[in-house]
Amino acid sequence: MPQNGSCCRVCCRVVYSCHWTGGVKKHACCWLSYVILVSLLCLCWMYICLVTYNDREDVNWEGFKNLKLWVNWFMVLIIISAVLTSYCVLLLLFALFHIALKEPLNLHWLHKIFLFLGVIFVTLGVTGISLRWQQEWPTVPLSLQATAPFLQFGAVGALMLLSPFIFKGIRAAREKWSKFLIGAVFVMLSAAIFLCPLIIQSPCLIEWAELPEKPQLIGHRGDPMMAPENTIMSFNKSILCDVKAFETDVQLSKDGIPFLMHDNNQSGFLRRTTNVKDKFPHKDFNQSADLNWDELQSLNAGEWFLKTDPFHSVSKLSEEEREMARSQTIPTLLQLLDLAKQHNISVMFDLYSLNQENDTIQTVKTILNSSIDPRLIFWLPPVEREYVNKTAPDFIQIYNNESDMVNGEGNHLNLKYSKISTKKIGELRRRNITVNLWVVNERWLFSLLWCAGASSVTTNSCHLLKDMKQPNWVMAPLKYTIIWITVDIVSIFIMIGLFILQWKSEAKSQYFGLERERTVALLARKVDH
Incomplete structure (x- = not known):
């Protein structure tokens, strides 16, 4: 056994007790229990952060709406949580070394304060999820x-x-x-x-013999990790992933032109993905109907991607690809339909509008005039579905809940992955109902839904998931x-x-x-x- 003044003993004392010599203090075992509990709490919190990383863009989007600043807030949260967890686990290890060396467990007051701050941080995190991000639990x-x-x-x-x-x-x-x-x-x-x-x-x-076939991929706003979202470059990137469909968001300009843009109906809704603040410094647009198509077409829709690097992927682009990204503009729905028609790829979209009836009519008219095969259109907006069924009966109707699907005599569901159990996915599959789940970015989640029998997934990372030949594990x-x-x-x-x-x-x-x-x-x- 090491001597009383050995390097190992002194090191343990300095780190855990912040003293060169040992001394017996009261409640040492209670404080050890406290270290253990906080360490377990931090490990659980770190686990929650890692498994919710799939939906990190929801946190970043919430931060943008409140601060009008696009920062990878979730990565900041991950880094702080990782530092805190590492600190607590290392402190616990030194406590165990104390026990092995038969040293007195005298936790320094500074560690007590840091551990208390750690508990507050985790408590605030859990409270934040419960209040603002409850759907993530x-x-x-x-x-x-x-x-x-x-x-x-x-x-x-x-x-x-x-x-x-x-x-x-x-x-x-x-x-x-x-x-x-x-x-x-x-x-x-x-x-x-x-x-x-x-x-x-x-x-x-x-x-292994019971493993369902691999879910097909649907490009969420194209391939937004490798190109600016909702641009022609992004959709061209997703074509390289052999996607089944393009998923996008449609709005109508003041002069009735359907175009692609996700952010909608809020102050500064164009700021995140365009240079609208530079182009119109004295105006603050709240909805798509505030601008005509000429004004929208004048905006740059790619420079933001290179500046903010939202997925830390810009370094993977060649210089030619960066220049291409830098020159991207807002595309029309017609441009996307032409691209889809050229490659025989389906199109699925949300329709963001304050005038759903009129904009639905205009959107359906644009689709039918594009001469795309109507069976390539996955109609997702629930409003005016009856009109769409009459006007374009060959559109494939996609529902966001099972009851509406049954009432509409459909067989296609589009759900958030956490809104349905894996058991239910298997049941629907046996009933020949197509189930698409969104937004699936991480390998572990894709593997789980693959095993469950999902038909397809909407993803930001089609360039990563396309290379998976099998789930992470099957046993x-x-x-x-x-x-x-x-x-x-x-x-x-x-x-x-x-x-x-x-x-x-x-x-x-x-x-x-x-x-x-x-x-x-x-x-x-x-x-x-």
Whole structure:
């Protein structure tokens, strides 16, 4: 065992206690429990941040609406959360080193303050999601279907590594009730970790032969990670991904020209993706009907992409591609229809308008005049659907809820991925109902929906998902059961072995300690005589 003034001991004291020498303080175990709880809290929060990263643009969009500044706010949140989690976990590790070295656990007041600030930060984050981003909570249990089997294996490993410290704590406890309490908590926690696979369910726990075909890709505003969204360059990029359809957003100008633009009906709605502030410095437009087509066509719709680099992808573009992005303008719906017709790709869009009846008529007229195959049009806007059905009966009607689909005698659904269970996706698939889910950007989520049987997904990252040949993982239920039971049994035997070794080691130390005391006592008697 290292000596009292060894480098290892001093380092642990300085980091954890901020003192060169040790000293016993009250409530050390309580503060250790506090460190453990805050560490677990931060790990859970970090997990939430990572699994909701798929929808990071929702947070960035909320920030833009309030501050009129396009910044990757979610990445800022990720960085702060990662620093906080790393700090708490490292502090916990040093606490465990203290226990191993039999050093007193004296948590410095500065660490107490930082941990308290960490709790406040996580609390504010959870509150923010609950109040402003509540629809994101279903993503967390959904993500567990993709990660739970591996989290369980990791938890078993962590339990095995921590067990020697737990055993040491049980033996070090002076009161019987303390020993019993620590032991009981450890046993219950162990049982929960060992048996949790009984409730783990995942669509990827299937035989390879039962795996559905890969979902088709729909380009969300084109390929917005590799080109400015809703521009011809972006849609051309998505063609390279073999997308099934273009997904876009349609608005009408003052003179009735349908054009492509997502942001709508708000102050400064063109500021994010155009240079409207430079072009019209003394005007603040609130809706598409405030500008005619000539004014819209004069705006640059690509420079913002190079300046803000919203997906940190500009560095992947060649100099020629950057120049192309820099020269992009707002396209009309007719331009997109011509592109879709040329490549036999479907078009799906939302229609943003204050005058839905008139704008629907104008939009349908534009589509029919384009001479595109009407079966390539996925009609999504729910308003004036009856008129669209009569005027263009070959349009494929897409619904955003099952009841409307049944009433409309349709068989196509378009839903947010977190609004439907993986089990329900499988049921709809067996009924030959096409299910498209939006917006799916991360591999883990795409893999999960692939296993569940989704027909297609709307995505910002078609250039990444197109290269996936199979889900991240697929495992036969029997194989998973065998691995789970084997891991549990092996870890139990290892923990029992560690306990026996530790018990023998301490018993031997006590024996030699008693022998040393007897020898000293005998020498002392001889000296006295």
